[in-house]
Amino acid sequence: MLKCKINGQDVEVAEGSSIIEAFKATGQDIAHYCWHPGLSVAGVCRLCMVEIEGNPRLQIACNTQVQEGMVINNNSDKIKDAVKWGLDFHLINHPLDCPICAQAGECQLQIQYMKFGQYDPEMAERKVKKRKVVDLGPKIVLDTERCILCSRCVRFTDEVSKTNELGIFNRGDHSEIGTVDDRPLDNPYSVNTVDICPVGALTSREFRFQQRVWYLKNETTVCNGCSTGCSTKVYFNEEGMWRVKPDHNDDVNGYWMCDEGRGTPRFVNKDSRLLSAWNGQKDEGQDLEAGAAAKAVGQTLKKVVAEQGSDKVAFVVTGQYTDQENRAFLSLAKDLGVKVYHWVNNPEKMDEFDGLLIRGDKNPNTYGLKEAMKEVGVGSPWSELESSVSDLEYVVVAGPENHFAYSDLTDKVDLFSKANHQVWFVAGDHDVLRAASNKVSLIPTKTYVEKDGTYKNFEGREQRIRRVMTLVPGALSLTEASKLMSGQELLVDGNVSESYRKTNFFSSNERGYL
Amino acid sequence: MEVKILSEHYHKDDFQGLTGYKANGGYEMLKKAFTMKPQEIIDLVKAAGLRGRGGAGFPTGVKWGFLPDNGEPRYLLCNADEGEPGTFKDREMMERAPHQLVEGMIISAFAIGSKKSYIYIRGEYDDSINSCRQAIKEAYDAGLLGKNIMGSGFDHDMDVYCGAGAYICGEETGMISSLEGKKGQPKLKPPFPAVQGYLGKPTIVNNVETLASVIYILRDGVDAYRKYGTEKSPGTKLFSVSGNVVKPGNYEVPLGYPLKDLIFDLCGGLKPGRKLKAVIPGGSSAPILTAEEAMVATLDYENLAQHGSMLGSGAVMVIDDSNCMVDLLGVTLHFYHHESCGQCTPCREGTGWLDKIVHSILDGKGRLQDIDLMDEVAGHMMGRTICALSDAAAMPTLSFLKKFRDEFEFYVREGRSKVKGQAHAQM
Numbered sequence: 050m051l052k053c054k055i056n057g058q059d060v061e062v063a064e065g066s067s068i069i070e071a072f073k074a075t076g077q078d079i080a081h082y083c084w085h086p087g088l089s090v091a092g093v094c095r096l097c098m099v100e101i102e103g104n105p106r107l108q109i110a111c112n113t114q115v116q117e118g119m120v121i122n123n124n125s126d127k128i129k130d131a132v133k134w135g136l137d138f139h140l141i142n143h144p145l146d147c148p149i150c151a152q153a154g155e156c157q158l159q160i161q162y163m164k165f166g167q168y169d170p171e172m173a174e175r176k177v178k179k180r181k182v183v184d185l186g187p188k189i190v191l192d193t194e195r196c197i198l199c200s201r202c203v204r205f206t207d208e209v210s211k212t213n214e215l216g217i218f219n220r221g222d223h224s225e226i227g228t229v230d231d232r233p234l235d236n237p238y239s240v241n242t243v244d245i246c247p248v249g250a251l252t253s254r255e256f257r258f259q260q261r262v263w264y265l266k267n268e269t270t271v272c273n274g275c276s277t278g279c280s281t282k283v284y285f286n287e288e289g290m291w292r293v294k295p296d297h298n299d300d301v302n303g304y305w306m307c308d309e310g311r312g313t314p315r316f317v318n319k320d321s322r323l324l325s326a327w328n329g330q331k332d333e334g335q336d337l338e339a340g341a342a343a344k345a346v347g348q349t350l351k352k353v354v355a356e357q358g359s360d361k362v363a364f365v366v367t368g369q370y371t372d373q374e375n376r377a378f379l380s381l382a383k384d385l386g387v388k389v390y391h392w393v394n395n396p397e398k399m400d401e402f403d404g405l406l407i408r409g410d411k412n413p414n415t416y417g418l419k420e421a422m423k424e425v426g427v428g429s430p431w432s433e434l435e436s437s438v439s440d441l442e443y444v445v446v447a448g449p450e451n452h453f454a455y456s457d458l459t460d461k462v463d464l465f466s467k468a469n470h471q472v473w474f475v476a477g478d479h480d481v482l483r484a485a486s487n488k489v490s491l492i493p494t495k496t497y498v499e500k501d502g503t504y505k506n507f508e509g510r511e512q513r514i515r516r517v518m519t520l521v522p523g524a525l526s527l528t529e530a531s532k533l534m535s536g537q538e539l540l541v542d543g544n545v546s547e548s549y550r551k552t553n554f555f556s557s558n559e560r561g562y563l
Numbered sequence: 564m565e566v567k568i569l570s571e572h573y574h575k576d577d578f579q580g581l582t583g584y585k586a587n588g589g590y591e592m593l594k595k596a597f598t599m600k601p602q603e604i605i606d607l608v609k610a611a612g613l614r615g616r617g618g619a620g621f622p623t624g625v626k627w628g629f630l631p632d633n634g635e636p637r638y639l640l641c642n643a644d645e646g647e648p649g650t651f652k653d654r655e656m657m658e659r660a661p662h663q664l665v666e667g668m669i670i671s672a673f674a675i676g677s678k679k680s681y682i683y684i685r686g687e688y689d690d691s692i693n694s695c696r697q698a699i700k701e702a703y704d705a706g707l708l709g710k711n712i713m714g715s716g717f718d719h720d721m722d723v724y725c726g727a728g729a730y731i732c733g734e735e736t737g738m739i740s741s742l743e744g745k746k747g748q749p750k751l752k753p754p755f756p757a758v759q760g761y762l763g764k765p766t767i768v769n770n771v772e773t774l775a776s777v778i779y780i781l782r783d784g785v786d787a788y789r790k791y792g793t794e795k796s797p798g799t800k801l802f803s804v805s806g807n808v809v810k811p812g813n814y815e816v817p818l819g820y821p822l823k824d825l826i827f828d829l830c831g832g833l834k835p836g837r838k839l840k841a842v843i844p845g846g847s848s849a850p851i852l853t854a855e856e857a858m859v860a861t862l863d864y865e866n867l868a869q870h871g872s873m874l875g876s877g878a879v880m881v882i883d884d885s886n887c888m889v890d891l892l893g894v895t896l897h898f899y900h901h902e903s904c905g906q907c908t909p910c911r912e913g914t915g916w917l918d919k920i921v922h923s924i925l926d927g928k929g930r931l932q933d934i935d936l937m938d939e940v941a942g943h944m945m946g947r948t949i950c951a952l953s954d955a956a957a958m959p960t961l962s963f964l965k966k967f968r969d970e971f972e973f974y975v976r977e978g979r980s981k982v983k984g985q986a987h988a989q990m
Contacts, residue, residue, distance in 0.1 A: 092751045093907045095947050106946050112751050134943035138912040171936055174919035198905065217746070217905070220729075222915035224905035 053119040068110035068121055069097050079123055080132050080161050082139070082247045083199035084111040086297075087304035088208060091200050094139070096161070098131045099123045107131055133165045141172040142222060143248075144194045151257040152249030158197070177222050186233035188240055188254050188308060193225045196250035202226065202242035209305060209405070212236040226250065237407055240308045244294055255311075256292045260284075268517040269296045271504055273369070273413035273451060273497040274310035277406050278506030281306060283498055285518050289318040290498060301510065307407045316451050316477055316496065322521050323478040323493040330488050339523040340533055342492050346445070346472050347534030350385060353442050359386035361442040363434055365465075366422075367392050368412025369450045371502025371514065374527035375414070375421040378447055381531045382427055389427040390434040391418065392446070394455045408507055411454030413497070417505035441468035447527055448475035450496050474530055493524040500526045565829060566791055566799050568779050569772065570815045573659045579694060581701040584662040590707060592781045596670045597715035604674035604781070611780040611788045612797040617642055617733075617770030618846065618876045620796075620864045623777075627675050629757035630765045638766040639672045639680035640742065641774055643695075644726055644733035646685060647846035648898060649878030652801035652813050653771035657684070657691035660775075661698035665721065667774035669707065670781065672719050675767055680721045682771075683738050686728040695723050730902035734950045735768040736760075737904065748904045749950035772801055791817035796863035796874075804830050806881035807837060818874075819863040826857070826881055837883040841966070845875020847895050848955030850962035851882075871962070887980040888967040890987060892960065893921045899956035910953035913944040917960055924971065925987035927978035934971050938964050 050061045055068075055077055062071045067090070072079040082094035090111050097110040102120035107128065110121075122128070139158060147153045176194075183191040203215045203226065214234045218227045228234055234242070243253045265284040272279045272293065279302035282294045293313055295306035315321065326342035328334050337345075353361055364382040366375070366389060382389045393399065394411060401409030412418075422428040438444065444465040449455040452475075462481045465471040472490040473482055482491055501516050529539055567573075577583025584590070596604060609624030630637060641664065645653045657664060664682070672680050682699075684692050699721050702708045710718050724742055731737040732747040739761050741747035760766025776798060780788050789797045796818035802825060805811045809831030816825060822842060826832065833839060842857040843849055850872040852860060860866055864874050882891065900918035905911040917940055920933050941957035941964075948954075964971060973981035983990065 090751065092949060095907055095909055098947075112753075131943070131947070135909065135947070138908045138916075138943075141912050141916055172916065173930070173933075174916065174923060177915065197908065198911065219905070221900060221903040221905045222911050224911065 051115050051117050051119075053115050053117070053121060056122050056124055062115050066115050068099055068101075068108075068113050068115055068119075071115050071121075072110060072123070077123075078164075079110060080136075080165065081111065082157055082197060083201060085201050085204075085245055085304070088201060088204045088245075091204065094135070094197070094199050096132055096135045096139075097123075098128055098135065100125055100128055129165065132161075133168075136161050136165050137171070139197050140166075140170070142177045142194070143197070144176065144192075146195070150195065150249040151252045152195075152246075154262040156249055157247035179223075179225055183227075184233075185228065185251070186235040186239060189234055189243060190252050190254055190257060191226060192250050192252070193227075195248050196226050197248055198224050198226070199247060201245045201247070202251060205238075205242050205245060206234070206236070209241070210236050210238040215242070237307050237309065237403070238305060238405065240311055241295070241305050245304075253292070253311075260286065260291050265291055266517075267294075268498075268515060270498060270514045270517065271413070271512045272306060272310045272313070273504065273514070274307070274313060274411065274454075275408045276368075276410040276412060276415055276507040277301065277408050278413055278504055278510065278512050279306040279310060279406060280512070281310065283313075283517060285498070287518075289520055290314040290518070301506070301512075302406055305406065307405075309407065312453065313451070313497075316453060317498055317520065319520050321477050322496075322524075323475060323491055324521055325523055326493060327483065327491040328489070329483065331486065332483050334483070334489070339493050339525050340529075340539065342490060343525060343530045343533040344536075346490055346492070347536060350387075350443060350445070350534065351536075354385050354387065357442060360388070360437075361440070362387040363438075363441055363444050363468075364389045364427075365392050365434070365444060365446040366390070366418060367394070367447055367449050367455075368410070368415035368418045370414060370418070370447060370527050371497075371500065371504060372414065372417045372421060372511075373502045374447075374500075374531075375418050376425065377528040377531035379421055379425040379427055381535055383425050384535065388429045388433070389422065390429055390431055391422065392461065393431070394449070394457060410507065411451065413506070414504040416507060416509050417503070417511075420505065420509075435464065438464060439467040443470045443472060444468045445472045446474065448473045448494075450476040450494065452477045452479065474525075474527060476524070492530060493521055494530070495524045495526045496520070499524065502526075565815055566817050567815050568783075568791075568799050569656065569660075569663070569775055569801060570813065573655065578660055579658070579662075579698075581662060581698070581705055584660070588782075589662055590666055592778045593666050593669055593707065594713060595781060596673055597713060597717065601674045601676055604670065604777075607785060608674070608777060608780055610785045612795070613773065613776055613780060613788075614796065614864065615770055616772035616776070616800060616877070618647060618848075620874060623769060623773055626757060626769075627671075627767060629755065630675060630767065631758055633765075635764050636679070637675055637677040638761045638764055639668060639675060639677040640735075640738065640761060640766060640768045641668055641680065641682040641771060642733060642735060642738055642768050643682050643684040643688070643691065643771045644738060645688070645771075645876070646728075646730040646733035646902075647848065647876045647878055648895075649803060649805050649843070649846050649880045650876040651803045651805075652877060654688055654691050655813050656771055656775060656801075657688070658694050661691075661694045662702070663775045663778065664695065664771055665698050665702050665707075667777045668721065669702075669712065669719055670777050671767075671769065671774050673715075673717050674777075677767070678718055678720065680719065681724045681742060681761075682721070683724050683726055683732070683742060685732070686725045692723055692725055699723065729904075730898075731904045731950070731952060734952065737950065738768065739766065746904075748906050749952075751949055793819040793863045793865070795865050800862070800874075800877050802862065802877045802879050804879045804881065806879075807833055807883035807885070808881045809834060816862065819861050819866070822852075822860045822862055822879070823858050825862065825879065830881070833881070833883050837885060839881070840884045840886060841882040841888070843878075843880040843882070843959070845873045846878040847880070847898065848951075848958055849873045849875045850958045851966060853966050885982065887974075887982040887987075888963055888970045889921065889924060889974045889980060890983075892963045893918075893925050893987070895959050896921050896956060899952065903952055903956070907948035907953065909944045909947045910956070913940055913953060914956045916940055917956060924974050927986045927988065929971075929975035929978075931972070931975050933975065934964060934968065 179193040280296040280298035398409035736750040941960035
């Protein structure tokens with residue numbers, strides 16, 4: 050460990066740390082654009098200037114290593130002047146089109162300007178004209194005029210995704226980010242470049258112009274897109290979820306996440322959801338209240354088991370639910386004495402891994418489900434279900450929430466149609482279910498942003514997900530549904546976690562408050 | 564008085580070829596070098612006090628001493644990019660005496676233990692590229708390059724690499740990037756090239772003139788070498804004189820030689836009726852000297868530093884009273900704007916900004932605050948970037964504004980040149 054002094058504060062840092070890391074470790078403020086903890090040092094924005102005692106020249110904090118006894122500061126007038134001018138150089142050719150920029154509100158230029166700038170611009174010359182609204186690929190749009198050439202995105206494609214699509218072309222103030230021969234920037238991690246872009250140069254095609262970021266709240270949770278379980282931040286308002294960004298977690302995903310994982314709003318948001326329970330057959334039936342439907346199903350199952358035997362009912366589970374839900378649901382199956390089958394959506398790809406983050410197992414909690422099945426002592430081979438399904442009275446399915454990962458959904462609906470009834474706990478509203486040939490009960494479930502619980506990722510790491518919003522008021526978690534089915538009552542507010550109370554931004558009575 | 568050591572045989576037509584070079588004592592010092600230990604040569608160069616002739620004036624022997632002893636392959640790179648406006652000394656040597664460079668490089672490579680060297684020549688220098696390639700071929704054919712040179716057991720390979728003619732590729736790490744096949748952009752230091760340079764291996768980058776000088780340090784010994792020059796700037800140096808003198812060209816004089824004598828004796832002075840106005844002593848990036856300063860300055864690293872300028876690459880640009888300083892700064896800044904690699908923000912944006920301001924003044928659209936603004940912009944570009952290009956643009960700006968402020972103010976107020984009487988646009 051090395052001792053140094055930062056702005057008068059004694060600090061101890063590990064050997065080999067750069068000064069900027071020491072600043073970050075102590076939580077001290079330091080301006081920077083090009084430095085990113087997950088990328089190599091470029092040293093080009095020249096904003097992280099510090100004064101080191103005994104050195105007449107200002108040094109950049111990102112490429113200077115801390116040495117024993119160093120006395121460092123970045124709050125002198127000399128530094129403030131240097132940063133102000135550093136910022137000014139960034140701004141002279143910047144279009145300053147904040148009102149129509151999707152990055153506004155989380156733009157580092159705006160943030161630094163509020164800290165160091167707030168002056169009238171002195172640039173009286175014509176700005177350099179560059180390409181705007183460049184179609185960089187299916188997911189990303191580039192504005193080269195807004196770009197400050199920090200090279201973070203270039204380093205990302207070079208060092209992290211290792212796809213090397215991006216480069217800086219031309220020289221001097223005509224330099225531009227681009228791809229060779231205008232080939233698209235299209236890799237499974239491309240949207241990370243949007244996250245690390247400190248300005249509005251790279252914007253996500255999906256999110257741009259959708260929402261002003263200052264109207265969105267965010268909450269950290271865990272991605273349910275695959276068994277890696279990346280830490281993520283979900284951004285939402287009362288209408289729903291708008292985007293997902295990675296949250297720093299050295300143990301799992303570092304600073305990154307895949308593009309696929311950012312697609313969760315597609316199955317979380319209201320327009321794709323099952324809003325109330327439904328009983329029917331071949332597209333004809335009626336809506337029901339979810340809790341009442343669950344209770345009714347529970348009573349029927351008990352009756353069937355008592356009258357016709359437990360082999361007339363089968364439970365089907367998926368790796369999409371939390372540990373707590375799995376235990377409740379499996380315990381119910383155990384109590385009823387029925388068999389439980391694990392529906393594996395893509396068995397041939399389950400063990401695939403791309404070397405960075407993406408795993409073939411598109412369920413967040415396969416590990417936890419297997420563990421729970423072992424503990425509860427249930428689970429039978431899938432082939433048994435396939436051969437016996439036509440003898441069954443009821444198939445009760447804890448269906449997938451992320452139906453995009455379940456390409457075999459239709460096949461399975463057809464399979465379960467061979468039984469007399471199928472009951473689905475499912476988040477999404479699917480035409481195939483309503484069109485099924487046997488009698489169908491659909492009961493809406495909560496998605497991963499509407500409930501508390503834990504997932505265990507591919508290596509068994511237990512991670513917590515949080516309830517951050519309520520999108521479908523009637524939807525049940527599998528725990529709640531299991532309770533109702535077993536005849537217990539639900540105490541609606543009895544179990545709301547403290548964190549949810551704190552983060553339930555929409556419960557305020559204040560007018561205009563989000 | 565000129566002292567011709569490096570340029571002694573320049574006038575001989577056959578000196579370009581191996582036969583002529585050998586007839587004038589060529590490759591004798593290589594033979595001598597092989598009788599010495601590499602460390603002895605390094606010590607000799609250190610003792611002679613040879614300083615880098617490319618521009619920075621860093622002691623060559625000291626630089627060689629930075630190589631880590633880690634068993635990794637080492638590279639010797641000859642910087643023949645010669646991009647500094649006004650400099651043409653290396654070009655003349657490569658065209659007239661390429662073997663002098665090749666021999667100097669083999670000796671230096673032997674001293675630092677390098678088995679591979681490159682001569683990085685800017686793309687526009689066709690004649691230099693051809694003559695160096697020819698010289699290398701002749702050296703290979705004569706067993707002076709390749710395996711077991713002159714039976715010494717020392718192997719060395721040499722190649723010419725053509726740049727595309729970018730100023731920034733004359734910066735040593737920019738040159739290394741270019742040589743590695745990347746975009747010619749300077750690299751962050753540390754690590755320095757001596758530790759991690761070309762392909763991440765220990766690398767020494769030396770100027771053409773520096774490498775050739777090694778031969779004569781070996782030939783004449785430390786005392787004879789130190790006979791010329793000053794205590795801290797020993798030896799002779801090639802100066803490229805251009806501008807408003809009667810006889811522009813390359814002149815070899817001992818360091819410490821009076822600038823006045825170079826202009827008025829060797830170069831035949833100014834054209835009749837003209838008065839000396841200013842001198843840029845070390846390439847376009849060196850701060851300008853007024854006529855008064857130029858009359859007392861001597862051509863060595865310390866004296867020019869005392870005058871607030873630098874020896875740089877030794878490109879002396881003589882400016883007489885027919886020149887408009889606003890126009891000159893406009894040309895200079897246009898160059899740096901065009902040549903900035905665009906990596907560091909202060910340089911990328913600053914060079915363009917300065918260029919645009921000075922051209923606004925030249926277009927008659929100047930505002931009085933522009934002069935102070937330029938001063939401030941340039942001041943904030945100094946020492947804020949990875950390489951010295953930003954400084955190279957800022958230094959002339961600051962010195963022009965300081966020493967010839969009246970011309971800038973006149974141009975802004977009147978919308979025309981104080982010297983030429985007309986606006987730039989009308990000329």
